[in-house]
Amino acid sequence: MPTQIEVLATLQVVDQSLRAKTLEVTEGERRVAALEEAVRAQTVGANAAREELGGLVAKQRDLEARLGAAEAKARDRRMRITRIRSDKELGLARRELELLKEETGVLETELVAVLELVEALSTKQRDVEARLAELTAERDTEAAALRETVARLAVEIERERAARTELVQNVDGDLRRKYEMIFSRRGGLAVVEVREGICQGCRMRVPPQLFNEIQRNAQVIICPSCQRMLYWRAEAEEANG
């Protein structure tokens, strides 16, 4: 019949394994969630860039149409001007041509600026889309890895939980609660060995009187320094000695 501390030491092996597996799953979930968020943010950015570019392209089309119309009008006026005989009419037609020339000049300047912006935004949008594709692929890879992890660990976790249930039946309730509290507060290490009089949890020397008690493994002794449950194994001591 194993002593309480021996059962707890066995229980801790199972709990540490369960803890590592649970951490592996939560870590995978955390990575997928972070990538999920990055994809979402990048999608918002990509949509905004697309919308901005769309607006500019529409402006470009409008300017091109207006420029085309002004140029056509100017061509038409130049052809008509040859047929004008009256000086007054000729003056008006020339003035009109001057104005059309000014208008096309303004439109051309504006169009050049818009074309430059369209080019810059097109480059930016390609970058944003490429990064989005990258993030989406990363997210899919991580999600697949997580599914694989969960599938691989689910059976083991279930088996270890069953083993745990069986083990805790042999532990006094108060002692189990105390063990679980220490386990969660002390980084998954509640039961530690004493080797050559030294607590392996905190590396402090255990008082000799306490060490004698621990060697009997009769009751659960707490390390005065790190508050963990101390455990002594004869065979470990011999191996080290």
Ligand SMILES: [Zn+2]
């Ligand atoms: Zn200690």
